[in-house]
Amino acid sequence: MDTSRLFHTLNQKVRLLTKELNEVLQPFQLFSSQWTILYILSEKGPMSQTEIWKYLEVEAPTTTRTLVRMEASGWIYRKPGRDKRERIVELTETAKEKYPSIKKTVENLEQRLVYQLSDQEQHQLQQLLEKLEENRKDSDSNDNQQATNMDEKFS
Amino acid sequence: MDTSRLFHTLNQKVRLLTKELNEVLQPFQLFSSQWTILYILSEKGPMSQTEIWKYLEVEAPTTTRTLVRMEASGWIYRKPGRDKRERIVELTETAKEKYPSIKKTVENLEQRLVYQLSDQEQHQLQQLLEKLEENRKDSDSNDNQQATNMDEKFS
DNA sequence: TATAATTATTTACCTAGATAAATAATATTA
DNA sequence: TAATATTATTTATCTAGGTAAATAATTATA
Helix, strand or coil: HHHHHHHHHHHHHHHHHHHHHHHHHHHHCCCCHHHHHHHHHHHCCCEEEEHHHHHHHCCCCHHHHHHHHHCCCCEEEEEEEECCCCHHHHHHEEEEHHHHHHHHHHHHHHHHHCCCHHHCHHHHHHHHHCCCCCCCCCCCCCCCCCCCCCHHHCC | CHHHHHHHHHHHHHHHHHHHHHHHHHHHHHCHHHHHHHHHHHHCCCEEEEHHHHHHHHHHHHHHHHHHHHHHCCCCCEEECCCCCCCCEEECCHHHHHHHHHHHHHHHHHHHHHCCCHHHHHHHHHHHHHHHCCCCCCCCCCCCCCCCHHHHHHC
16 A cells, blocks of 8 residues: 555645635635634634533644634634633624625535535445544654554543 | 545545655655655656656645655756756656665565555556546536536546 | 747735743642 | 742744745746
8 A cells, every 4th residue: 555645635635625715714814723712712612712622632832822823813712711811702693794705605515525525425435534643642652653552542 | 325435535545655764754854745756757867847847746845845845855956948938857867776685675665565466456456546536627607517527537 | 020828836814723931820849 | 037949921033834925937828
């Protein structure tokens, strides 16, 4: 199996998908990563910043910056949390109003992108992707030969 | 099928893979996108800049910048092409010397990442990924229903 | 052949990922 | 309680993707 081709394809696809997502979001003055945050806040309600970046599996500074932009453009606001450290992120009223139509647009795009995949194939793809890289942070890098069988670590 | 979850997973996986790639490349003072260029120049020989970005399916300015960095750090040099416009990119001697050991390192990483996938599953994943979004640039965006079957375009 | 269009590359400037380190607040512990 | 560690967020600074527009060279065309 040509593994490097597989990773090449993975990268290319994600780049193209992000590009198209940005295109359909442009009329709403939104960018892909901002959409992601809009989405989870809509689905899950207000969250602290830490909850957001942990959920999205990105780093904290990345999230901070995106939130600053979204606050400046009126999508979210940040109110004090339980601590003086914590900040809770909540959607503005206009964000909540705009959400349904944006969601429809994104769903349309996603349907177009998976157009050629049957429902079963989509499930397959999901599962195969989830099987990638689940052996995390063990013998800290460097020794490239992972001789140990780590099957028992995978759920 | 939860399509948004599928795209979420796709994005997360690619981010994690890139992160790990950067980690194993760090000892060589290389970054992921630089590795990609090093790889194709090693496999395919000298290429013009346009050939590079078309092959990688990224935009020209992205490639320009990465090449500038790689030239500064001694991985490549750029010599005149057939035109006074064109520039041909070629690996330096030190790059060629270092390549085999870097390649081994990356291959080890890739094997670790696909560890849980059988050969057949890797093929499946490759094919499913390729089925994503192959309906390109037709009736210029907006009308989301792509009725035409375009199977014959895929090799 | 002068003008217009195209091609190859670059520059300027966005968003978005990362790491390292700073700050401020809170929690732990000696 | 004072000192230390942890937590939440931010700031600074990288790489890497994108678009729009500039530049210079070449090709096509009126």
